[in-house]
Amino acid sequence: MADTYGNEINVGPPPVTLRKRRSFGAVGILAVLLIVGAAGGLVWLNLDTVTDMLHGAANPVSAPGENAEVLASAAEPAVNAAEFTAFQQQTGSAIQTANDLLNAQKVELKRLSDQVQGLTGQLANLTAKLDQMQQGRAAAAPTPAPVAVPTAAAAPAAASPRPAPTAPRKRAADRPAGAVSVGGAPLGGAAPAPR
Numbered sequence: 001m002a003d004t005y006g007n008e009i010n011v012g013p014p015p016v017t018l019r020k021r022r023s024f025g026a027v028g029i030l031a032v033l034l035i036v037g038a039a040g041g042l043v044w045l046n047l048d049t050v051t052d053m054l055h056g057a058a059n060p061v062s063a064p065g066e067n068a069e070v071l072a073s074a075a076e077p078a079v080n081a082a083e084f085t086a087f088q089q090q091t092g093s094a095i096q097t098a099n100d101l102l103n104a105q106k107v108e109l110k111r112l113s114d115q116v117q118g119l120t121g122q123l124a125n126l127t128a129k130l131d132q133m134q135q136g137r138a139a140a141a142p143t144p145a146p147v148a149v150p151t152a153a154a155a156p157a158a159a160s161p162r163p164a165p166t167a168p169r170k171r172a173a174d175r176p177a178g179a180v181s182v183g184g185a186p187l188g189g190a191a192p193a194p195r
Helices: 025-045 047-058 064-074 081-140 154-158
Strands: none
Touching: 025 047
16 A cells, blocks of 8 residues: 555555354343243142152151051041941931922922912902003093182182281381391491381
8 A cells, every 4th residue: 555655554464354252142042041931830840749859858768667657647537337327327318308398498489489470460450450440430420510710809708817927027118228248137338227
């Protein structure tokens, strides 16, 4: 390479390209997560086996006689055939009694249902008869004769006498003149009315 004056410039060897470092990237992370998830699923599905192995590792193996004693002490007492047959008969009789009571209740419920249905039918018949009688009365009843409308002059004479008032009425002059508050008292600026 030369500059503008023709002098040779030494720039050195050509640049060397660096090699890319390989990394796991997204595919590697996904693979690791997939492996961890599969392992967790296997442990979850076989949890009983894993816990048994952990308990076995924590407790040393004991003699088979020790487990037999524990199992024998935890066993339920034996029941002979006669006791079992008596229990079976007692349970059978209790079930039979419950079935008999259930059947009796079904019969009683059916009887009450039939009674309610009969009463409903009778009520419908009585309602229909009542409607017919009311319609028959309306058709058979004569129309009332026209009534004379009283005039305003005749109305006070026909009215019953009123009792005399016990207290004298207030006159309009007793009311305060001018502005009055909502409660009825005269406002401060208004002078009281003469009496």
